Amino acid sequence: MDDAYSTHPGASPAPGSRHALHTSPANVRSFRRAFGYRAELRLMLAPYLLGVVLLIALPAGATFALAFTRYDALTPPAWAGLSNFGVIFSDRLFWIAVRNTLAFVALAVPLRLLGALALALLLNRRRRNLKFYRMAVFMPGEIPDVAYALIWLWIFNPLYGPLNNVLSSLGLLGPNWLSDPNTALLSLVIMSLFQIGEGVVVMLAGLRGIPGDLYESAALDGANAWQAFRRITLPLLMPWLFLLSARDLILCAQNTFTPAFMLTGGGPYYATLTLPLLIYQAAFDRFWFGEGAAMLLMLFGCLGIVLWLLHKRMRAWGYAGDV
């Protein structure tokens, strides 16, 4: 029964109660103790912040610096100015990888979002066995990437893979999937469409947060199902859609690595060579760390711009993020 009319997520704890804790006379009097308490809190925060500096801030800054140096992990880095960018811009493979990454993101992100929205709307109407359906949809996303890639490598096998066996039993001739340059990238997209469970769960939570009264008054006003969806569900779900699209953009821009690495190695004819794979090859196969870092900068510069535009759009629609 835990699925029925859940609490409205907007019901946040009263902020006043804890605020009073810091301004009450008792605390003013015991200032020293309060100060000690806050020092203790800072100490508890320290490992996390230290880790963030060591594992995120420092590497991110170093990536930026590395992009302007020549570095092969053996000899000390040497300043190279913008030459790394010149090298990658004149590299044909770089542009192929850019095109493939863009194509993957442009196909996968909208399809994944639509799929998650559709599944959430579908499952939101269920009461019985919801747990089972939720688990079924959630599971493929939790399978380790390597195992997931191997399973799909087998499923996509053109000769005896189950997918083409199913198609041929329906009288269809399946394509060669991963070994055909025209369908290889599409295969990776298809594979990623089954890992939308987290998105479904987040959207289900979002749908639960919409008060049922809204639908009732809409029904009183004679709204049909589509109008209710268009005017109530969609606007109230927008923050979640924004959040998920931002997350999905980031994921899809970099998560092509394991599938491409395991399934195709970037082939056939560079059809699935995406930027993360090219960066891996440049840095860890050829030790061109400078070029690799320059490519990373390009990738995440573009991602940053897209995210910033998304954020601006969201602000303009009045969804200011409050955490």
Place this chain on the structure above:
Amino acid sequence: MSKSAANSNDLPVPVGRGLRTAPLGTLRRAFPTIGLFSVSVPGALTSIRQRPRRVASRALVHALSVAVAIVFVVPLLWAAAYSLRQPGLPPPTAVEWLPSPLTWSNYARIFQLAPLGLFARNSVLVVAIALPVTLVVASWAGFAMAQLRGRSRQRLALLAIVLLMAPVASLWLTRFVIYRQLQLFDTIWALVIPALMGSNPFFVLLFYWTFRRLPGELFESARLDGAGALAIWARIALPLARPTLVTVAVLCFSMYWSDFISPLLYLKTEARYTLPVGLQLLQQLDRTNWPLLMAGGVVLTAPILIVFLISQHVFWQKERLAGVAE
């Protein structure tokens, strides 16, 4: 299909979301439990003219849900079934639901082909170190954030969200360089060290959201009794956050157990490999022996499935989802 349609008419109709049951809406407001417990009332109140459409739509929802579940689960079941196929048989040319004869020999064979036992032990070791550290660091950080005052708390929460958005791939190269400088390269510590930052900013946020929802008076009275932050965290906050603790533990286990990229980038010695890289090694040894590779996939996946199924009832608590939604 028709059977399910007949059955579905007896189900409690989701009153609050039903769009054509306006009178029920007012009823529900008067008796909030009506949607939960009454079985016959909604059906009775629905006018006869609308009933066939409703039945049809419910049947459609039912059929679609089943179809979705099949589409999502069947590839995984296929793979699991295929792992029981006798090696050496010609591959099937038609859809094969269950191979015959069934054999477990592939599972024994993969452990002979590659030292998967050793890799599994390495994986367990990584999780055994990373999991407790993550739980402590993330819950400390979440607790401190929840206890701090307005501005700095707001900034820290924002920082965590920005970090959540930070693409991990951008850190591959320079983490490699830093690990080499710190002599962590090609040791287990290169895999474990993300635990130092709570593994994932999302874990910190989960704890923060949980602790923030606890009533402040609890902590206040403990402080008046002279308890320090660490004592309040250990004796009050953490015991009340058990569902979050379990959730983070499950997600963290899954994260380290499946991690393929870290060992691929930061390990060189085969004896230190973890199970995911071991599976890749297996693939390189025998590229087309699919039953064998599927067995490897099952071995790698099974612990995660088991952990998820065991913790299911805690994992899906609506409070947690509401916390995400907030």
